[in-house]
Amino acid sequence: MSPPGHRRGLRPARAREPGAQVGQVGLRHAHSVGRELENHRYSGNVVRGRTGGVGNDATLAGVAEARTGAAAGARTALHLLVDVGVGGGLVVNGRPLTGASGAGGEVGHPPFGTPGQRCPCGAAACWDLEVDGRALARHLADEAPDDPYDYAQSVLDRAERGDPDAAAAVARVAAALARGTAGLANLHDPDIVTLDGLAIPLRAAATDAFDTAYTAGLMTFHRDRPPRVIDAAHRDHGALSGAAAVGLDHLTSEAALADWHDLHAREGGS
Structure with missing residues (x-):
């Protein structure tokens, strides 16, 4: 699949600093945007004294899947998007769980990876490092790629053409993806797990490796009725669809409506 332009532009920074904060205004999104945006603009007007809605791309894509995508109707949905590392989040009743400071959903940073391997985020053994182009490069004894996404695509292409080394590397990464998915x-x-980004072709290229590792990683009581793992529906449009949904939630909240009322009352009295 061809990567969307907004992700491509952010990949170099994400590979170096996966926790970097990028300010964002309007109905757009970026990876791990800032927690609060003062004087957020809607249709050219400023909602004074309130903060705007924010989110990271993978979490917003999870909202879209839970509300109108592959996980629609599920009370609890886990979304996993592989690009440079893996992002995602848990969405309950259509709303993402974002944690005490808004940083919830950093699913790539539990220590599901190789002990002692340091992640750019500062932690060790992050799952992030096991499921993308960087992992494929290590398994193939290549240099760390400048663009892990494009590198992963090239290895997937080689595997599809019958390259045994590429196929073996893809199987190892698919199994690592499955083990972490089972842990989460x-x-x-x-109720359901949705896969997005490179997670989709990685699983498709090594279905047996993924399924075996996923089943083995589940607790016994989950194996009778394991959470279904399915492909996302929105794909490249997921983050923007989720941003629109979260933005509308904010605009129609009691606090935002009160702001609009106060603003128009002040403008009417001036």
């Missing part, structure tokens, strides 16, 4: 399923007990 054990933790969160979702």
Whole structure:
């Protein structure tokens, strides 16, 4: 699949600093945007004294899947998007769980990876490093790629053409993706798991490796009725669809409506 332009532009920074904060205004999004935006603009007007809605791309894509996508109707949905590393989040009743400071959903940073391997985020053994182009490069004894996404695509293409080394590397990464997915399923007990980004072709290229590792990683009671793992529906449009949904939630909240009322009352009296 061809990567959307907004992700491509952010990949170099994400590879170096996965926790970097990028300010964002309007109905657009960026990876791990700032927690609060004062004087957020809607249709040319300023909602004074309130903060705007924010989110990262993978979490917003998860909202879209839970509301109108592949996970629609599920009470608890886990979304996983592989690009440079893996992002995502848990969405309950259509709303993302974002944590005490808004940083919830950093699913790529539990220590599901190689012990002692340091992640650019500052932690060790992050799952992030096991499921993307960087992992494929290590398994193939290549240099760390400048663009892990494009590198992963090239390895997937080689595997599809019958390259045994590429196929073996893809199988290892698919299994690592599945093990982490199982761990998060054990933790969160979702009704459904949606895969997005490179997670989709990685699983498709090594279905047996993924399924075996996923089943083996589940707790016994989950194996009778394991959470289904399915492909996302919105794909490249997921983050923007989720941003629109979250933005409308904010605009129609009691606090925002009160702001609009106060603003128009002041403008009417001036």
